[in-house]
Amino acid sequence: MKITKATRHYRGIFETRSAEQIRELAHTKRFMERLATDPAFRQALGENLACPSKAAEAFGLELDPAEVPTLWRVDHRKWRHSDERQRWPKAAAWDDYIKDMLTHRDMIRDEGATEHIHPKFDRWRQRQIRRSYSELGASAHAVVHPIVAFELSEGCTVGCWFCGLSADKFRGHVSYDEKGEMWKGVVKAMNDRFDTAVQTGFCYWATDPCDNPDYDRFIEDYYHITGALPQTTTAAPLKDEALTRRVLALFDKFKTVTNRFSVLSVRHLDKIHGAFTPEELMGVELVLQSKHSLSAKAHAGRARERVQKLREAGRSEKISELEIDHTTIACVSGFLVSMVRQTVQLVVPVPGSDKYPLGYRVFGERHFEDAASFGAAIDDLIDTHMMADMPAHWPARFRADLVCEPVKNGFRLISRCQEHTIENPSCGRLAGELIVSGHHTMGEVVSALVEAGTDLMVAAEFMDTVFSAGVLEEYSSDVEADTYRAEALAAAVPAE
Incomplete structure (x- = not known):
């Protein structure tokens, strides 16, 4: 079993701090959770600026807000990255902890x-x-692109109004007693092919882990096969508190990643805080999804549907609770596996849209009967949808969301959140013009560059650089690329 750099770093976050330091962080964390979720607490702080401990005590918090002014006082936030840090050691300790967690995410x-x-x-x-x-957009840097996600249930019992994946109603779960052996074979098949990269995987999607009473048995197998305990995100941590505590006990035992509880309301936060101590939730990030929380919802799934309904009803002012530039909650660039339906899909995150309302794109899907056929399905998806080299016969087009501007030795591509310049003095400008025209395959662009005097190797390498940058339209397979090419050629032929 291999211990990766990410796991060593994560364990170090806790092992390099004393028990007292962890305790103080846990109580700072609870303060921040209340601050971000509860408007009544924020109001109480504002009304007790001279003695903010009164507000904290009224809400059952141990931390004195006066010890961490840089975390909540707007006029103090400029001190967070200056020498004044030394005046507020608990706030500085929290900042350092968050930096460590973000490093682990990356x-x-x-x-x-x-x-x-x-x-x-x-x-x-x-x-x-x-x-x-x-x-x-705003989603990009939070997406860590795990290579696999497993669903151990079908549908979800929670029904969050903002669900970015529009989870269906709950229709059942996989029994460990019935499919435990197949499960271990499936995880092993992934581990055999991708080694430690499988440690990025997790076991939910448009499902809630707590809807499967055997969930902890499945993820403990995952740890023993891959060397990492998958992250658990649940909106129902109190549905089966014994199950939740078994999951938290696995975290205490293995410590490879932080779990997450979605908090649906202030009342939900009250119940979670009442059931678990700050120390018990140290390994749990609370994802604050209540109406008045300071976090935004992704513009995908049911949240996207809500935006559309509000606009149709002429109530656009209500859209402020949603961040339109937070485009998806999907994160997997790889395989989405349903153990209930016994299917595996190749998926990637994309912005929620009419074409991809759930914020992810499916390149292909296969069915499997057992671990052996699962491995074959993975191999077939890769062979069908992934190119070892630049596909010369694919149409060369920039993504529809990009604006292309010529520059001296190439072109600049402008998206919703980034500008990307690609240059080569011998062929960059012409390559951009040919791609913008939309009339050529990638191989034809290379040939045109060579005819214009560019060395073949230089032209081919430049087009491979453009392809690898992810700025071209992506086809799910050769069949889709050929179909588009045929339709484009037919449309270009004038009617007789």
Whole structure:
């Protein structure tokens, strides 16, 4: 069993701090959760600026807000990154903890790399990551692109109004007693192909982990096969408190990633805080989804439907609770596996839209009967939808969301959140013009560059750079690319 850099870093977050430091962080964390979720608490703080401990005591908080003014006083926030940090050690400790957690998040993205294990898959995934930075808006840097997600239930009992994946109503779960052996074979098949990159995986999607009473048995198997305990995100931590506590006990035992509870209202927060101490929730991030919380909902799934309904009703002022630039909650660039339906899909995150209302795109789907056929399905999806080299016969078009501007030696591509310049003095400008025209395949662009005097290797390498940057339209397969090409050629022929 391999211990990755991400796991070592995560365990170090807790092991390098004393028990007292962890305790203080836990109580700071509880203060921040109340601050971000509860408007009544924010009002109480504002009314007790001279003695904010009164507000904290009224809401059952141990931390004195006066010890962490840089975390909540607007006029003090400018001190957070200056020498004044030393005046507020608890606030500085919280800042350092958050930095450590963000570093771990980024390390998870890096742990998904399979360059030396499965180069064809890695090339595809890295292209999707580059695409996401210019396409996903505010969502991009929070997406860590795990390579796999497993669903152990079908549908969801919670029914959050903002669900970015529009989860269906609950229709049942996988029994460990019935499918435990298949489960271990499926996880092993992924581990055999992708090694430590499988440690980025998790076991929910448009489902809630607490809807499966055997959930903790499934994820403990995952740890023993892959070396990492998958992250648990649940909106129902109190539905089966014994199950939740078993999951938290696994965190205490293995410590590889932080779990998450979605908080649906202030009342929900009250119940969670009442059931678990600050120390018990140290390994749990509370995702604050209540109406008056300071966090935004992704513009996908049911939240996107709500925006559309509000606009149709002439109530656009209500849209402020949703952040339109937070485009998706989908995060997997890889495989979505349903253990109930026994299907595996190849998916990537994309902005929620009419074409992709759930904020992810499905490239292909396969069915499996057992672990062996699951492995074959994974291999077939890769062979069908991932190219080892730049596909010369694919139409060369920039993504529809990009605006292309010529520059001296190439072109600048402008998206909703990024500008990306690609240059080459011998062929960059012409390549941009040819791609913008939309009339050529990638191979034809290379040929045109060579005819204009560019060395063949230089032209081919430049087009491969453009392809790898994730700025071109992506086709799900050769069949889709050929179909588009045929339709484009037919449309270009004038009617007789």
